[in-house]
Amino acid sequence: MTLVNINVQNMAGYTPGEQPESLSIIKLNTNENPYPPSPLVRAAIAQITDEQLRRYPSPDARLFREAAARVHGVPADWIMATNGGDELLSVIFRACLLPGDRVAFLEPSYSLYPVLAAGIGAAVEALPYRVVGSTWNVPDEIYSVNARLLVIVNPNAPSGTLTDIDALDRIIKSFNGVVLIDEAYVDFAPYSALPLVKKHANLILLRSMSKGYGLAGMRFGYGIAQRILLDQFYKIRDSYPCDAVAIAAATAALEDQAYARQTWAKVIDQRDWLRGALSEMGFSGPESFSNFVLSAVPAGFSAPDLYARLKADGVLVRYFNLPGLQDKLRITVGKPAENAALVRALGRIISGHDMASQRKA
Numbered sequence: 001m002t003l004v005n006i007n008v009q010n011m012a013g014y015t016p017g018e019q020p021e022s023l024s025i026i027k028l029n030t031n032e033n034p035y036p037p038s039p040l041v042r043a044a045i046a047q048i049t050d051e052q053l054r055r056y057p058s059p060d061a062r063l064f065r066e067a068a069a070r071v072h073g074v075p076a077d078w079i080m081a082t083n084g085g086d087e088l089l090s091v092i093f094r095a096c097l098l099p100g101d102r103v104a105f106l107e108p109s110y111s112l113y114p115v116l117a118a119g120i121g122a123a124v125e126a127l128p129y130r131v132v133g134s135t136w137n138v139p140d141e142i143y144s145v146n147a148r149l150l151v152i153v154n155p156n157a158p159s160g161t162l163t164d165i166d167a168l169d170r171i172i173k174s175f176n177g178v179v180l181i182d183e184a185y186v187d188f189a190p191y192s193a194l195p196l197v198k199k200h201a202n203l204i205l206l207r208s209m210s211k212g213y214g215l216a217g218m219r220f221g222y223g224i225a226q227r228i229l230l231d232q233f234y235k236i237r238d239s240y241p242c243d244a245v246a247i248a249a250a251t252a253a254l255e256d257q258a259y260a261r262q263t264w265a266k267v268i269d270q271r272d273w274l275r276g277a278l279s280e281m282g283f284s285g286p287e288s289f290s291n292f293v294l295s296a297v298p299a300g301f302s303a304p305d306l307y308a309r310l311k312a313d314g315v316l317v318r319y320f321n322l323p324g325l326q327d328k329l330r331i332t333v334g335k336p337a338e339n340a341a342l343v344r345a346l347g348r349i350i351s352g353h354d355m356a357s358q359r360k361a
């Protein structure tokens, strides 16, 4: 196929996680919040008028920007709303990189980054995470990396590990280009890099409404950065990336902090339970600060085989056939009954008997 440019001809596209239509499957594969969005979201959607549907929406999602400014304590023009965090990534990659430019990120991390780089013809500088005992650290090379764009997922996906703020501060100071801290999972972590945005004009944070706010079906994300940087990104993004319904829903969800926080607390509680239950079965992995756990399968078992057997049992988790991940499963934290069902299924597969029956979720 020579109709498209050579970069596109040569690249492999992104493979999204499986989205089964059956609602009876226990879906622990794409890190959605197991709880629905705030009830205020439905009320906000119900109030959408025909006139709002007839007209184009606010180009900058004004109501959402103002709500985000209040929640995060930054000016409204430091917020850029996008059609999911993924669109923000695409805007930043396109704004920062020309063919041949270098983009650096840690490996493994979100598997969309190399795809976006390949589409532009940018060169990837992959910095391997250092696995130290039971955690993962950023390698020292990050302080001297030479690239136009540096992406750090914090908490990391797919490991769930967290880099501390002082290290992030030093990394940003030492880097000449734009630093993107992808905080898609930050709602489940003890802290955000938000205070650093005030200090560094070359920093942008990515936030997603898909995980913490239970709105993956709505497609809404946003960036937080100083206006001087966002003004550049605004130039190349779509004119109306967020529709009127999504703006109303995302605004209502973000404003109901009390509801969202209650779902995060339940997920965090279950995450720690799940990690304990997996460890009792011989799985091992770093402490997670996210809404999923990454676990190496017990000795003598194969991760793709366990993935397939769980799927046959009606439980969907994520297996990545990528370097460093081939012996691991990434499991989204679900509701207590879903986590218990997963542990029961694994118990049956691993030891032939139901290990979870003695545990209470």
Ligand SMILES: Cc1ncc(COP(=O)(O)O)c(C=O)c1O
Pocket (backbone or CB within 6 Å): 030, 031, 083, 084, 085, 086, 087, 110, 153, 157, 182, 184, 207, 208, 209, 210, 216, 220, 221
């Ligand atoms: C690390 C990371 N960043 C960004 C995103 C994008 O999220 P969304 O486009 O749903 O807001 C995801 C989604 O899975 C992710 O895992």
